Amino acid sequence: RKEVEQDPGPFNVPEGATVAFNCTYSNSASQSFFWYRQDCRKEPKLLMSVYSSGNEDGRFTAQLNRASQYISLLIRDSKLSDSATYLCVVNTRGSTLGRLYFGRGTQLTVWP
Amino acid sequence: GAVVSQHPSWVICKSGTSVKIECRSLDFQATTMFWYRQFPKQSLMLMATSNEGSKATYEQGVEKDKFLINHASLTLSTLTVTSAHPEDSSFYICSASGTGGNTDTQYFGPGTRLTVL
Numbered sequence: 661r662k663e664v665e666q667d668p669g670p671f672n673v674p675e676g677a678t679v680a681f682n683c684t685y686s687n688s689a690s691q692s693f694f695w696y697r698q699d700c701r702k703e704p705k706l707l708m709s710v711y712s713s714g715n716e717d718g719r720f721t722a723q724l725n726r727a728s729q730y731i732s733l734l735i736r737d738s739k740l741s742d743s744a745t746y747l748c749v750v751n752t753r754g755s756t757l758g759r760l761y762f763g764r765g766t767q768l769t770v771w772p
Numbered sequence: 773g774a775v776v777s778q779h780p781s782w783v784i785c786k787s788g789t790s791v792k793i794e795c796r797s798l799d800f801q802a803t804t805m806f807w808y809r810q811f812p813k814q815s816l817m818l819m820a821t822s823n824e825g826s827k828a829t830y831e832q833g834v835e836k837d838k839f840l841i842n843h844a845s846l847t848l849s850t851l852t853v854t855s856a857h858p859e860d861s862s863f864y865i866c867s868a869s870g871t872g873g874n875t876d877t878q879y880f881g882p883g884t885r886l887t888v889l
Contacts, residue, residue, distance in 0.1 A: 763815055
């Protein structure tokens, strides 16, 4: 069983739409959770950390359910520039240090 | 902020040749560097973890004699793909963490795309 599972998509949505991505992880000892964004042929970049209380950064909202080992990312008012692959990342440490476990990513295309 | 560079950004080589990829931390000392590999439409897979001045720790299934890692200084780690074959064609990404910058964060390099003919 993979450490991190994601729906690969692709998700194709119009500008202004709201889109949600989900992710599950297998290791109950995981301590920190992140969403990264990866553009085509580029390195992954940290989008946001995910906390149990839920956190919001502008149009992006992340949620964590430890009991279900489930992480989500909600993007509101989608922009063309949001088109990318979104990676769910889990760590057994409380930061991005150490061994990160990456999901295979969910591809998003926002069309005008 | 902390910057990690990789060189080359892309390389095309013939089967059987060796290719060296450099990963540098430009404005901080990287006590630990990580090497990942990503095949098309797949997740990043950790290949090995290297700490400055010591031998790299390889993940299960990664041949240490084929993927030579050297972390000789606090700002440089190299990955050498020896006797490369077409199945080694992939996107290789390094990351680094250490003193300076945000010590709680792992910084990624821009990646090296390797194509073996």
